Amino acid sequence: MKRLVCLWAAFVAGLLMSLCAAAGGGFLVKAGVSNSNMDLNKNVASVISEDVFSGSFFNNFTSFNVGVGYHTGSWNGFKFQPELFYNVRGTRIDDATSWKMGYMEMPLNLQWGLDLILLRPFVQVAPCIGYSFSNSTSDTVPGNALGSVTRDASRFEYGLSVGGGLDIMKFQLSVTYNWNFGPVANLSAYKDQVSSIERRNARCLQVSLAYLF
Numbered sequence: 001m002k003r004l005v006c007l008w009a010a011f012v013a014g015l016l017m018s019l020c021a022a023a024g025g026g027f028l029v030k031a032g033v034s035n036s037n038m039d040l041n042k043n044v045a046s047v048i049s050e051d052v053f054s055g056s057f058f059n060n061f062t063s064f065n066v067g068v069g070y071h072t073g074s075w076n077g078f079k080f081q082p083e084l085f086y087n088v089r090g091t092r093i094d095d096a097t098s099w100k101m102g103y104m105e106m107p108l109n110l111q112w113g114l115d116l117i118l119l120r121p122f123v124q125v126a127p128c129i130g131y132s133f134s135n136s137t138s139d140t141v142p143g144n145a146l147g148s149v150t151r152d153a154s155r156f157e158y159g160l161s162v163g164g165g166l167d168i169m170k171f172q173l174s175v176t177y178n179w180n181f182g183p184v185a186n187l188s189a190y191k192d193q194v195s196s197i198e199r200r201n202a203r204c205l206q207v208s209l210a211y212l213f
Contacts, residue, residue, distance in 0.1 A: 025072040032208030036089040063088035105130035120167035
């Protein structure tokens, strides 16, 4: 599965960059901070002992993102900017335990902005796909529904991001908010014990700085 996803991602990236090259533009490198939450609600309380819920539970998790991309030239204010980057998402399960998954993600950013010579403010929207190559917890999780959530989490993700930013000469500052539409947690083994199971979605706020060349 990993090999197929990698080959597919490489093919799409090559095709997109070939198309983008015809429109002019250049490459970019970027890095930044990600703040995410797996959005696991307390519907699982009926199958996890109540003491697990003591204190802070399922809080936001702050990590990093780093990657590369390509940006086209501007056409009536529009630019296309496909990217490929590594992004760590997760959640702080309680005061002592955090759960994180490292995703290789490919957003296809469509931007519209105003060219003010030295500055270019813009808004953007992007469909995004990704695959998690790592899945770990900072501590041992219980061998029940919570353990199943972390061990058997879905590796493939797809979603949408919206945001905006500012081009300043050779630098680009961007802020995006991402929704993963696919299920992340796996509670199939407990579906007869939980009254209401909704999709567990990973939401992520990203702040990144890129260098354009």
